[in-house]
Amino acid sequence: MKFLNQKIELENQKRASLVAMAGYAESLKNLKIEEGNATLSVDSLHSAIDALGKIIGTLTNASLFWDQMSNYCGRMTNEGFQRDIEDLKELDAKDRLAEYQAPEFMKTFLIYMCQWVALNGLSGDYLKSAGAAQAKAVKYLQDSPTIEEAIRRAPELAKNLSSIVEQDLSESRRATIELEQQRALIEQARAA
Numbered sequence: 001m002k003f004l005n006q007k008i009e010l011e012n013q014k015r016a017s018l019v020a021m022a023g024y025a026e027s028l029k030n031l032k033i034e035e036g037n038a039t040l041s042v043d044s045l046h047s048a049i050d051a052l053g054k055i056i057g058t059l060t061n062a063s064l065f066w067d068q069m070s071n072y073c074g075r076m077t078n079e080g081f082q083r084d085i086e087d088l089k090e091l092d093a094k095d096r097l098a099e100y101q102a103p104e105f106m107k108t109f110l111i112y113m114c115q116w117v118a119l120n121g122l123s124g125d126y127l128k129s130a131g132a133a134q135a136k137a138v139k140y141l142q143d144s145p146t147i148e149e150a151i152r153r154a155p156e157l158a159k160n161l162s163s164i165v166e167q168d169l170s171e172s173r174r175a176t177i178e179l180e181q182q183r184a185l186i187e188q189a190r191a192a
Contacts, residue, residue: 001186001187003069003122004118004122004182004186006064007126008176009061010058011175011176011179013061014058014168015169015172015173015176017054019169020051021047069119069122081108081109081112084108088100114186118186122182129175145157
């Protein structure tokens with residue numbers, strides 16, 4: 001559950017960064033070339049510094065997320081249900097079968113399996129998102145214009161940035177809804 005909450009928090013931070021980028025894109029759209037290259041350069045530098053700060057925060061949170069994910073997987077592998085299984089191995093086959101058929105054991109097993117499925121889903125989604133983000137960043141770097149071209153095309157690029165940010169915001173909202181649904185299912189399984 002802790003990991004779902006952390007993933008939801010990461011999505012919230014991503015949305016906050018996207019909203020800040022949308023504001024910057026809006027200011028670029030309205031910027032006139034006659035205002036001078038210095039103003040554009042300073043504004044761009046401030047935005048780049050702000051974006052890098054948010055990237056550092058996001059990467060730090062991602063590192064923390066994966067460290068905690070590793071610790072949690074280690075605990076699931078070596079404690080709780082796994083220890084119960086080891087203890088049951090000492091029983092004879094008839095008693096062990098009776099234990100396996102007990103409702104409490106089945107409930108514990110179901111919760112255990114749900115936790116592994118949730119972890120698998122979270123990590124798989126996270127890896128897909130990270131891969132897509134990396135591919136997107138590489139494409140942006142390859143497609144980036146020269147400084148002179150960027151200054152000339154700033155309003156047009158800002159419009160494109162706005163549409164990209166809106167799309168990313170929409171995807172982030174969708175991801176948050178899916179995570180909230182997963183959290184509800186886990187809470188429901190725990191309550192059962």
